[in-house]
Amino acid sequence: MEERKLRMGMIGGGIGSFIGAIHRIAANMDGQIELVCGALSSREKVAKESGKLLFLPEGRIYSSYEEMILGESKLSADERMDFVSIVTPNFAHFAPAMLALENGFHVAIDKPITFSLDEAEKLKDKVEETGLKLLLTYTYAGYPMVKQAREIIKNGQLGNIRKIYVEYIQGWLNQPSEKEGNAQAAWRTDPKKSGPSGCMGDIGTHAINLAEYVSGLETTELCAMLNTVVEGRQLDDDGMVLLKFNNGATGMLAATQIAAGEENNLTLRIYGEKGGLEWHQMEPNTLIVKWADKPAEILRAGSGNIGLYPIASNNCRTPAGHPEGYLEAFANHYRNFILDIRGEDLNGEKPDYPSVDEGIHGMAFIENVIRSHQAQQKWTKFTT
Secondary structure: OOOOOEEEEEEOOOOOOHHHHHHHHHHHOOOOEEEEEEEOOOOHHHHHHHHHHOOOOHHHEOOOHHHHHHHHHOOOOOOOOOEEEEOOOHHHOHHHHHHHHHOOOEEEEEOOOOOOHHHHHHHHHHHHHHOOOEEEEOHHHHOHHHHHHHHHHHOOOOOOEEEEEEEEEOOOOOOOHHHOOOHHHHHHOOHHHHOOOOHHHHHHHHHHHHHHHHHOOOEEEEEEEEEOOOOOOOOOOEEEEEEEEOOOOEEEEEEEOOOOOOOOEEEEEEEEOOEEEEEEOOOOOEEEEEEOOOOOEEEEOOOOOOOOOHHHHOOOOOOOOOOOOHHHHHHHHHHHHHHHHHOOOEOOEOOOOOOHHHHHHHHHHHHHHHHHHHOOOOOEEOOO
């Protein structure tokens, strides 16, 4: 590919969207991407106003994703977008992603990948057919100390993994916010827009992705309980899942959005024969490694990268003591995605980012959790 910035189009992410701004900041952080067009809302007036606020050329502010993708495909190779970033609610992921792939564009897409497992599998078929790249923004796999934890386990430092605990505890849906004008709450609690699960689909998928990414293990069985705490809500806002993994390890996943006073408390603890590790999303620069036969270690991102594996240090961005978190993790995904499109590596390391397989696994997790919750025989074999 010629030496230039890659050109991005965006679907969704207009006025009133918080995640659109996050994606734009992350995509811009390394100076490798420029936003050139957008279909920023399904409402034409909002789409136009949003495009003007971002100083997009008037002719490249589109009223629908169909208009944008088909219009961009007719432009010359030195003008049209290279990939599209899809930051819409869950129900509006599949159609634009499929149309973009069919017209030769790479795709970045917010999680969960689609509305259903069937849609996710169709997207995988299209990715494989076209040879195009797909980024799925499971944010937390982009943190450098998460990558460090994965390498510690991958290199056998903890021995055989025995136990995994992952918790994603929020409190923002403790009240019926969807009935009080909160747009983010409204679509996440609407089964027609969010899908068959609320809390477990929204943050439980993040939790299982983090547990499996770091441990390198796969879920083989689960036993799930879902709960709807806030009266009148249509989808689950709380749940717990017991887990069995393919090496014999067991674990527990807790996800809730009704824990009053909690913010974004994602915690991972993994234990092996020789020791364990602990990571907290709200203190992301720190990784605690505990040993059975010596004092615990505290590893820090940015501290000269002492004791860090290359894949972790390659994804560090700030000097010691400077906050590095959510935005940088997003940016790591975009940078690694772009490197992969260019056919380049990251200081000798293969670019590492979530893609369509992780998307399929997330959708399968949702379906298996629901199936287990509804079954009389609680332990359910994990199937895709």
